[in-house]
Amino acid sequence: ELQYPARLNCVAELLDAHVAAGRGERTAVIGDRLRWTYADLQRQVDRIARVLRIDMGLVPGNRVLLRGANCPMMAASILAVLKAGLVAVPTMPLLRARELGVIFDKAQVNAVLCARSLAGELEQLAGHPPVVWFDDPGNADGLEARMARHADPFAAVDTAADDVCLISFTSGTTGVPKGTMHFHRDILAICDCFPRHTLKASADDVFIGTPPLAFTFGLGGLLLFPLRFGAAGVLLEKLTPEGLLAAIEAYEATVCFTAPTFYRQMTPLAPRFDLGSLQKCVSAGEALPLATREAWQSATGIAMIDGIGATEILHIFISASGDEIRPGATGKPVPGYRACILDKDGQPVGPGTIGRLAVKGPTGCRYLADERQRNYVLNGWNLTGDAYEMDGDGYFHYRARTDDMIISAGYNIAGAEVEDVLLTHPAVLECGVVGRADEERGQIVEAHVVLKPGHEASADMVRALQDYAKQHIAPYKYPRAVRFTDKLPRTETGKLQRFKLRAQ
Ligand code: 3UK
Incomplete structure (x- = not known):
């Protein structure tokens, strides 16, 4: 059972605690062009927090939409929003104006921090909330110029552990994004489940991968997890399969997060790189086919860690690592979570029967829309929309999305x-x-x-x-x-x- 104090700001734990404990000189984030220690990252976060609160006049509870490729400034901006007691609404870089409009509306956004390179779609929207641009050299009203005028430290706002700090939208395999809400304690809870128990993360790890920070798979794997363990996260823009392999070699990454399709693309190229540092390869986002797992393992010698996560649960809740890996199965509930399979009447079924996957744990599941809450949450159990089957040893095997079963x-x-x-x-x-x-x-x-x-x-x-x-x-x-x-x-x-x- 995870216990957090009733008053909690997750950034005080993820960032300030390390600096206070004398770990300020360790590397926190690495980007294409720069490397920030924990102390550097804290300075950037504090300045952005001051811009948000003082320059922009935002007050705790206000919602800030964020847009940017994976990079240290995007990471600092997200952390600053949380540290300032505001609510982060990160958005996928490729979203179009129409989709952004829906999110502005559904999430009731008060202000925007956006990388200049992603201005196009935003500028097509009439009447959007005020924007401060980052990565916009020469702009005297840009985020970096404003930060230069705010050098003082910023104390984390005293939020409640169950204050909402993140509204995350699913990328939508159906085309309709759903918004989910998460608390400060949820941010720590995901760090204290999968990476602690399944990955066995440590301060020496270097996390790398492709998922955008706007996708909770990437937010956890590339930013929150490294920070929780005093480790480093590599945040690179526009990664190709070759680019990721080269970056693993260059930064001596130990943990890689990406989706099955990316592992398939990297497999034939992997022998050309020295991947000696790499220890753990996490696959999530969709089912990991046996052939993909085996090809990667024979190319690199590394057994992949499959894990199912969901935006509403925030991160991975069924997985397996090391000797517990059973090829063909996703794994067992991550310590902290419970999972079961339900029939169409909501009754649990035993091994060998396909049914609807239900999960319960320290995170999830609060949808922005009430009808979602009614349809997908039953007595605190979240229905993910997946058809799964349990085997006699308690391993969970993915079968399909419930609405993707073919009846022929x-x-x-x-x-x-x-x-x-x-x-x-x-x-x-x-x-x-x-x-x-x-x-x-x-x-x-x-x-x-x-x-x-x-x-x-x-x-x-x-x-x-x-x-x-x-x-x-x-x-x-x-x-x-x-x-x-x-x-x-x-x-x-x-x-x-x-x-x-x-x-x-
Ligand atoms: C599917 C998987 C089989 C499954 C996510 C890790 O994917 C994430 O969140 P989304 O909300 O989608 C959730 C749905 O994706 N899925 C994800 N992983 C697997 N299916 N095997 C897997 N290993 O349908 C699930 O309901 O976009 C993944 C961490 C955080 C995440 N948000």
């Missing part, structure tokens, strides 16, 4: 299972499997396939993939339709957008 001629088919098999075929780089409406069968299994370089799309290839599927899973699950494509539609967080495949 009366059979229930999980698209992810067909994807897993196709990914073991030597010609397949990526694939997405969906149900396609069919008069005779209700739905048929349709595979969208990206071939590896050197393989040709052809009728023979279709037949080869179909035969291969029939040999490796029950034949009724084989893809009756196969379409070849260059690229699958994905969110900024690496999730396949099945609704777009279905619409094609």
Whole structure:
């Protein structure tokens, strides 16, 4: 059971406590062009907090929308908002004006901190709240210029442990973002669960990866976790697979956070880099296929740590590491969390039955919209929208998103299972499997396939993939339709957008 004091500002713990304990000279964050110690980061955060409170006149509880690529200034800005008793609303860099408009409205935003390079979409919106730009050299009203006029320290605002400090929107595999609210204590709670117990993080770790800070996978993995343990987080803009591998080597990173698709892209390139520092590779965002896990492990020697997390829970709640890893399963509830599988009436089911995943723990689950709260939270249990199955040893196995189960001629088919098999075929780089409406069968299994370089799309290839599927899973699950494509539609967080495949 996690215990936090009733009055708590998470940044006092994540940042000020380290400086007070004499760890101010350790590296906290590393960016493309700079490296800040804990003391440096504290100075930046304090100045931004003063700009927010004094220059911009914001008062505790006000909401500040944040936009920027992963970089130290974006990290400092988020921490400053929390330290000043305000509520951070981080947004994904690729969001368009229309989507930002929805977020301004739903989250009742009072002010904006935005990287100048992301000005375009914001400027298309009429009547948005006041903006202060950062990374905007020469702008006398820009954030850096204002910070230069506020050199004094800033004491963390005395917030309650259960004051809201973060409103996070999901990237939306369905296209409709949902807003979730989190408290100061939730920020510490996620640090004291997955990274403490599953990763066994320490002050010597260097965290690196791709997820945006606006996605709680990245916010935790690249900023909050390193700070909680007095470690360092590497925050790089626009990472390619080669770029991430080179950065792991250059910064001697020990922990990597990214999505399965990124591991697939890095796998063939990995042998060209010295990854000797790397110890832990975390995969989340979507299901980790067995083929992806095995290929990465044979290329690098590292056993991947799969973990399911969700924006409403804030971070990973089912996972496994070390000897506990069971390939094919996501893992067991992370210490601090409980999970179970429910049938359609909300009754728990035992091993071997597919049902709806429910989770309960120290974080989550408060939606901005009441109807979400009614539909997805039952007696404090959060329904994530995933179909899962438990095995006899208590391991949780992912099957599908509940609304992605394919029903064909009366059979229930999980698209992810067909994807897993196709990914073991030597010609397949990526694939997405969906149900396609069919008069005779209700739905048929349709595979969208990206071939590896050197393989040709052809009728023979279709037949080869179909035969291969029939040999490796029950034949009724084989893809009756196969379409070849260059690229699958994905969110900024690496999730396949099945609704777009279905619409094609
Ligand atoms: C899916 C997974 C199978 C699953 C997230 C780590 O992804 C995150 O949050 P989102 O709100 O999406 C949640 C949904 O994504 N999913 C995530 N991880 C896995 N499915 N295996 C996995 N390992 O459908 C879940 O309901 O965008 C992930 C940490 C923080 C996060 N917010």
